Amino acid sequence: MPTPSGSTSADRVLDLLALLHVRGRLRVHEAALALDVAPSTAHRLLTTLVRHDFARRDVRHEYFPGSALDAVAAPRVEPVDLVACARPHLEALAAQVGETVHLVVLEGTSARFVAVVEGSPARRVAPRVGLLMPAHLTSGGKALLAELTADELGERYPRGLPLTPDAAGPALAALRRELAGIRRRGYARNVEETERGVSAVGACVRDRRGRAVAAVVIGAPSSRVQGRALDELSAPLLAAAAAVTEAISAG
Helix, strand or coil: CCCCCCCCHHHHHHHHHHHHHHHCCECHHHHHHHHCCCHHHHHHHHHHHHHCCCEEECCCCCEEECHHHHHHCCCCCCHHHHHHHHHHHHHHHHHHHCCEEEEEEEECCEEEEEEEECCCHHHCCCCCCCCEEEHHHCHHHHHHHCCCCHHHHHHHCCCCCCCCCCCCCCCHHHHHHHHHHHHHHCCEEEECCCCCCEEEEEEEEECCCCCEEEEEEEEEECCCCCCHHHHCCHHHHHHHHHHHHHHHHHC
């Protein structure tokens, strides 16, 4: 979508909005090629869109539509649709691993549990549907926080991390280091951070534009998933998260 010679900055911004809406994700060099401008100009235009919430930038330095563009373009997947898309894959995952599986969404600095499929009676972890928990202590919450940029994370925690009832929890700097590890691994861990005797792993589910909209979580008694056993749940977890992502895109 090259911009004609002599076009104004306003023309380029509108062209960029249309391009972002059609493609869903853009890098600076892709925008520069499409608009036939220098990368510095494309970066400046994308930064303008971010400033006005027409675009957001993720940890991979890719730009995708922001809430202002979503409001005038295609609607986002609603939570009820998200749960409906995820349910068959949550059930398959619970049957495969025999553990309790949850679907989690991020609300501010909290993780809300919006769906559950319980494991076998002998291996059950208490369901948490409807509960809000500190995102930085849950595996699903941490997986979703890892998708935020450094600035976005700082905006959510301007005074640092909140205290938990019985401990201070990690410092924000320590959380940043943990989130970097989550981005490398592709999944997050929670070893008895929210409940004594319970550990979990969580991985992100994405919409058709590649944005993390939820996380699939496997929870199990720590006595069964100590050390390497917890990480061994990551393969079926990631496969299930990918299946939910595909279902959302198909829907």
